[in-house]
Amino acid sequence: MSYFEKVLIANRGEIARRIIRTCKSLGIRTVAVYSEADANAPFVNEADEAVCVGPSQAKKSYLDIEKIIQAAKETNTDAIHPGYGFLSENPGFVERCEQENITFIGPSAKIMKIMGSKLSAREQMQKANVPVVPGSEGRIKSLEDAVETAESLGYPLMLKASAGGGGIGMKLVHSREELESAFDSTVQQAESYFNDGAVFLEKLITKPRHIEVQVVADHASNVVHLFERECSVQRRNQKIVEESPSPFLDEDMRTRLLEAAVRGVKEIGYTNAGTMEFIFDEDGNFYFLEMNTRLQVEHPVTEEITGLDLVEWQLKIASGEQLPLAQADIQKQGHAIECRLYAEDPESFFPSPGKLTTLQLPEEKVRLDFGVEEGSNVSPFYDPMIGKIIVHGPNRREAIANMKQVLSQIEVEGLTTNLALLERIMENEDFVHGDYTTQFIKSLGLEG
Amino acid sequence: MSEENKVLSPLPGIFYRKPSPDKEDYVKEGDPVKKGDTIGLVEVMKNFYEVKAEKDGVLEKFFIENESEIAAGQEIATIS
Numbered sequence: 174m175s176y177f178e179k180v181l182i183a184n185r186g187e188i189a190r191r192i193i194r195t196c197k198s199l200g201i202r203t204v205a206v207y208s209e210a211d212a213n214a215p216f217v218n219e220a221d222e223a224v225c226v227g228p229s230q231a232k233k234s235y236l237d238i239e240k241i242i243q244a245a246k247e248t249n250t251d252a253i254h255p256g257y258g259f260l261s262e263n264p265g266f267v268e269r270c271e272q273e274n275i276t277f278i279g280p281s282a283k284i285m286k287i288m289g290s291k292l293s294a295r296e297q298m299q300k301a302n303v304p305v306v307p308g309s310e311g312r313i314k315s316l317e318d319a320v321e322t323a324e325s326l327g328y329p330l331m332l333k334a335s336a337g338g339g340g341i342g343m344k345l346v347h348s349r350e351e352l353e354s355a356f357d358s359t360v361q362q363a364e365s366y367f368n369d370g371a372v373f374l375e376k377l378i379t380k381p382r383h384i385e386v387q388v389v390a391d392h393a394s395n396v397v398h399l400f401e402r403e404c405s406v407q408r409r410n411q412k413i414v415e416e417s418p419s420p421f422l423d424e425d426m427r428t429r430l431l432e433a434a435v436r437g438v439k440e441i442g443y444t445n446a447g448t449m450e451f452i453f454d455e456d457g458n459f460y461f462l463e464m465n466t467r468l469q470v471e472h473p474v475t476e477e478i479t480g481l482d483l484v485e486w487q488l489k490i491a492s493g494e495q496l497p498l499a500q501a502d503i504q505k506q507g508h509a510i511e512c513r514l515y516a517e518d519p520e521s522f523f524p525s526p527g528k529l530t531t532l533q534l535p536e537e538k539v540r541l542d543f544g545v546e547e548g549s550n551v552s553p554f555y556d557p558m559i560g561k562i563i564v565h566g567p568n569r570r571e572a573i574a575n576m577k578q579v580l581s582q583i584e585v586e587g588l589t590t591n592l593a594l595l596e597r598i599m600e601n602e603d604f605v606h607g608d609y610t611t612q613f614i615k616s617l618g619l620e621g
Numbered sequence: 622m623s624e625e626n627k628v629l630s631p632l633p634g635i636f637y638r639k640p641s642p643d644k645e646d647y648v649k650e651g652d653p654v655k656k657g658d659t660i661g662l663v664e665v666m667k668n669f670y671e672v673k674a675e676k677d678g679v680l681e682k683f684f685i686e687n688e689s690e691i692a693a694g695q696e697i698a699t700i701s
Contacts, residue, residue, distance in 0.1 A: 228690075229690060230635055230688070230690065365641060365643050366641075516666065517666070523668070524632075524665045524666035524667075524668050526632075526633060526634075526665060526666060553632065553633040553634040553635075553665045553666055554634070554635065554666075554690075555666065555667075556666060556667055557666040557667070557668075
């Protein structure tokens with residue numbers, strides 16, 4: 174096998190450790206890059222080499238393309254794994270890697286650009302006969318255009334920035350008056366945040382469920398799915414709990430969803446691992462939302478039900494190998510759940526950085542992907558997620574029981590975490606029955 | 622200058638004097654402020670916390686630059 178000799182991980186925390194683990198098992202040397210705030214972090218120690226790329230602010234370290242490229246050149250790195258977040262979906266970074274002859278472990282810059290624009294992604298999916306949320310045909314050019322389109326679609330509608338993400342550049346409008354007052358500011362916001370003022374309209378899906386499909390494609394146009402992940406438990410558009418399989422899907426719906434995802438990926442000629450995000454309405458109709466052109470935070474639930482190592486697949490494909498398995502050879506077994514442990518208040522979601530004076534974790538029946546250890550400092554500069562707790566069971570009921578047991582054995586002191594909320598979710602009747610939408614956290618009386 | 626004129630950061634993070642990079646500062650040194658006016662933002666774990674004036678007066682001086690790291694309890698500005 175002609176894998177890379179040395180891989181640089183352009184990320185931090187739990188995902189850096191996760192990638193290092195697979196590289197080590199394959200005999201690949203690893204380079205960590207880190208900011209001053211992370212000098213003592215576990216991932217820095219665990220890599221074979223480590224390069225400090227700047228001060229604590231991500232903008233001056235983890236998001237600084239030239240510093241990362243410089244570190245890769247200094248260490249004679251063959252390939253860069255971007256993890257998730259930071260530069261992972263930045264086509265400018267991919268282009269720089271291409272220029273320096275460093276393999277970027279992910280899709281090409283060209284594909285990333287197409288899928289980074291919600292409008293062009295919608296267009297591509299329509300071509301592949303993948304359903305998209307009913308909405309405007311392409312870009313809305315003016316307020317008059319918006320009002321006219323809205324009349325034909327019917328309110329309520331979402332006014333969305335094509336380049337938007339993370340809830341920014343998105344406005345819910347119930348009437349012509351609301352659309353008129355929101356239009357200019359949404360265009361302006363899109364221009365100032367994303368340097369792209371293109372907006373479009375989509376029908377609002379009420380009581381939606383967020384279900385995504387893990388796909389992997391190689392350079393020989395082979396595409397497989399690794400089943401779905403149910404991600405409807407969210408606060409402020411960020412996921413808290415994910416599971417696979419989705420308790421909402423029957424076999425017929427699942428088959429149609431997975432086939433649509435694969436069809437869409439084939440249409441665009443995608444390579445490496447990616448995630449097709451869909452929204453389901455109450456009646457079980459599904460619509461393509463967007464594609465994440467990288468490894469997802471919640472990839473472990475897929476690994477737990479398939480027994481596969483997604484990072485290993487990413488490395489193989491990036492080094493030019495074909496997919497290790499055909500679709501028929503990929504089976505799922507049992508049920509997996511992931512809980513994200515955040516350093517934040519379980520009710521207000523207010524962040525709580527600080528020193529983890531105690532962190533005691535059980536060892537049985539659980540996979541723990543943590544970026545920190547007891548005594549670590551949880552820095553205010555980055556994401557509040559301190560670790561992922563993943564369990565597997567022969568069925569959903571037993572997976573929930575395992576998760577409850579594991580959560581009850583966790584001890585964290587020194588900062589506030591959402592552990593109590595995770596326990597509350599596992600006890601909740603609607604969750605236990607698999608009867609929940611993205612409104613779930615709101616239904617608990619929380620801000621969501 | 623009395624103690625209550627000091628505006629302290631409630632959290633560690635990154636301090637910003639403007640709502641977004643291409644916008645004007647919330648308030649300039651020498652400007653009048655009212656109790657409850659936002660004078661800056663602290664970014665902590667990807668969340669933004671608005672720092673507000675706790676009294677009416679004039680913002681005398683900022684002790685921290687835009688986009689720099691700040692510790693919990695660190696002095697941001699004085700209002701007289």
